[in-house]
Amino acid sequence: MKKIALAMVAATALFASNSAYNYEVTPTIGGVHSEGNLGYKNDQVNVGIKAARNLEGLFFDQFELGVDYTHRLKETVKGVTRTGHATRYTANLVKDIFDFTDNFGLYGLVGLGYEDLSSKFVDNEDGGFGQYGLGLRYQVTDVFALKAEVRDAIKFEHADHNLFYTLGFGIGLDAKNVAPVVAAAPAMAPAAPVSLDDDNDGVLNDVDKCPNTPAGVVVDETGCEKVIVLRDLGVNFAFDSYTVSPTYAAEIKKVADFMAENPDYKVVLAGHTDSVGKEAYNQKLSEKRANAVAKTLEGYGVSADKISTLGYGELRPIADNGTKEGRAQNRRVEATFNK
Template structure:
């Protein structure tokens, strides 16, 4: 198949492939290219400069670094020693690492540098007394730029220098190419995540109002008998506890400072028990919900130096809290 037909089919295939929209640059991408280069043959005598068609396939190890396998044919080079138009044939294979600069994307320019090794073989070089070589190992460096028409289709222009390790001489080439890449992920803008709707705040529970019922029963001097005028207050406490069955209470007994401490302690306990007895026996509050305790004369609320103050200290206190329904 003629070269012209081969290039036409290849370029048509490149354009067709890019229409699928599945190609991309970046890490994991595979890049294929057809190129044509002007070869300046300085390392071998009696050979004209030529034009070498070739192909390249590369794999991106990262978004910027690719490993490229290259192959080109020496099809249009001739002897120039005056013996006639003897055609020189040959080929070159190489493995290059290529580092790209800039960002991938539509209408982007990506300069690059490359380096690696290759092997070159030429036929007919030794014929008719020519003094050139037929094979050589090459060290190759290059630079250039790629222009991306789309995320997938690009053109390349670059230069390369080949150092022949056999004779220590350099050859040079200038090249242009057209290629595609596929399978990577660079140059694509990730779709913005769908906004997450803010959670609808749950309606705040109404703040429960705390209702408190207090009891303050007074006693005569040295007595622990509940006076009749205190029964109504005790009943209010009992009614409240019945309306709020989850409530409990502590009935606290107190005395004034007259008398020994030990005696007053016992007296305060009897007073607390007397109020508890009225709550449970007379008004029906469960005994398990009422605790009684005596504090003797240790917690005065008034001055024990006066009769009025001592009367205030001879008391039983209780309180109950509940949330309003």
């Protein structure tokens, strides 16, 4: 089988819980709306902070611990008014539910907590509670996200409800440092006493740097697999779109031209992403963008039955995902030609 690798860099999502970092700290500010029978006067201002660990290979995407502080808590029950403050400690499991775009999505949470009141109020005491909630997350950069969240905390005693609504600012810590995958250097062919071509690739043994090339592979003058690299390709897509920009479609035409010059060839388009985002989401994203390049090739006259696509997601990096430059190299689509 003949193979020609063409590197085409493709944009990937910033949004996901399994992000480019291992830990996340999120300061929050918002309010608390308490059930009427608790006797609290109006909504209370609430501030807090959360510390989360991103999880991999599990059903849930994050485990987080949090503290919420409510100041100037005023309770009036049966004509008696008392003031104080509440500190609530929480432990939650977080799950990404739905991705609206590459960097904007919906998540859910479920957890337990403990409410510590500054003094014994008329009808309210310290105690545990369970909670559940929903949130919207917008990944602004690789290490910064905005989060809007609503949680319903249900006290174990009397099943009273406190509804939290908060705005959070997620800050990523401890960036992942994935070592790049480096291909082994091809072995040098041993010198032969007679100039032969043992692998029948058209390059004699005494200059063939890649012996035992599979039959039919296109090679260069050194006998190694011929590689065409399209620089600055990018294969950028419009916001929330998988349509290839006309700026880069012209570069993809080079692939179509090669197909026209070699009508016996078929092309395989393989999509790749960096490690930012959930592995499952990146897998789908790599497939969709490989399909987008395929559609562009069809527009240049390449028959659909000569094109196949697949995606590797984040599984085959060629550079360090711990750096911005390395992640840019990993966001790519590779085209391989087979006879």
